[in-house]
Amino acid sequence: MGFVHVFYDSFRLVYQNFYVPLQPIRIRITSAFCFGGAIR
Numbered sequence: 001m002g003f004v005h006v007f008y009d010s011f012r013l014v015y016q017n018f019y020v021p022l023q024p025i026r027i028r029i030t031s032a033f034c035f036g037g038a039i040r
Helices: 002-039
Strands: none
């Protein structure tokens, strides 16, 4: 059970450090795709 806990902690650390800061960039890319589709 301890291994799962360590794995979860490292996963949460990676999630907070990489996925959360990339969120606005992903939203911007998604909105740009939607906007470009609306123009076409």
